[in-house]
Amino acid sequence: MELLDQEGPAGLSMRKLAVKLGAGATSIYWHVETKDDLLEFVIDEVFGEVDVPDPEVAGWRGGATLFAHSFRATILRHRWFPGVLGGRATIGPNALSLASRAMALLSAAGFTGFDLQYAVSSLIAYVLGTAGGEAAWRSAVNDSGKSTAEWVAEARGQAIEAAKRDYPELGEHIAQWTGTDPLAVHSANFAFGLDCLLDGFAARL
């Protein structure tokens, strides 16, 4: 996980991990079936970092909001997570615990049966989708070596240039963004969609 956090998804190789562990490269295969196996472990480890409050402490809606924000923060702390997760079925113990506690949250809201499952996985999917895009964005900024402000200015310029030809109203809309803090915008964006989703939940109770 340290390797992944520091060097990105390509940074975790069996040999690099081995030297970090002070061991031979192939010794790892005694403890782990394959590299995918290893990744499933670190994935579950990440799931263990997000906390899902009990329904009593903040109500179902407050709890769901807290959970979503914690999940998002966890993903942004481990930006390789969405990319590694993509295309993998997850049933580790921490993932199970997360699912169970999230279900308790929405069960307290009043959902039962199918709808309960639907609400839980919709919420998780929304966070994963949003934070995944955000993580991708931040990684791109990081890899470019530029400062965030520089990168944003340049990207916006390119986007406007490209859009102006074929989609003038889109270019105009992007131009409107100048001078705003991109991190704050992302945060507000996340909160907006989350509130919409939870409003939809509430309307069904």
Added chain:
Amino acid sequence: MELLDQEGPAGLSMRKLAVKLGAGATSIYWHVETKDDLLEFVIDEVFGEVDVPDPEVAGWRGGATLFAHSFRATILRHRWFPGVLGGRATIGPNALSLASRAMALLSAAGFTGFDLQYAVSSLIAYVLGTAGGEAAWRSAVNDSGKSTAEWVAEARGQAIEAAKRDYPELGEHIAQWTGTDPLAVHSANFAFGLDCLLDGFAARL
């Protein structure tokens, strides 16, 4: 793209692509800077497959629903897509067109300024998250070689076994699922969350 669809994300290598093209392996590097470059092209190609209806034909809500379903279907047709996308910033022409048309849709709904952008990216994120998980699931089933029914039965058994010890109410909930068509469940799940999100949108107009 054919290689990716047939053999999964690991199936696309420069050499395999070269023989499929009847060319030398390194000739590709004349047309493409690097493999990531190549992937950005196929990603944008995928974005080109999702259609975003005009607001007039089905109203903003009908259009958004159609868009979401088309997007989901596209992702399920190319299950490698979420994994490849994870950690990449996308500004290809098709992605731009998609963004522009999606904005037209929600602009017709009445959104303006920040909220317009928020709504669009929330919608996209929701679809990406949901369909991404679904694609992962289907890939896992496919790779196992088992039939869908077999796989589901076995996975449910394992999950119940694992859950029953620590999360009895979750195991009970999973057991309740027996005998349902998993594809239909996924589809209903998607529609449920989508409706919730769009309800939340509607409430803000």
Added chain:
DNA sequence: GATCCAACCGTACAGTGTTCAACTCGCCTT
């Protein structure tokens, strides 16, 4: 006919995940 250049190719390099037979070392049994 000479020049030029876009396009293509073979070789080579460093690095990847994984297999396999050999090896060490501590504990248990006789």
Added chain:
DNA sequence: AAGGCGAGTTGAACACTGTACGGTTGGATC
């Protein structure tokens, strides 16, 4: 005390990856 067993480790090797680099075509231009 001797022997054996098995958990844990290891280095060499294999097939493969993305890519840099120098050299090679074939056709257009002057």
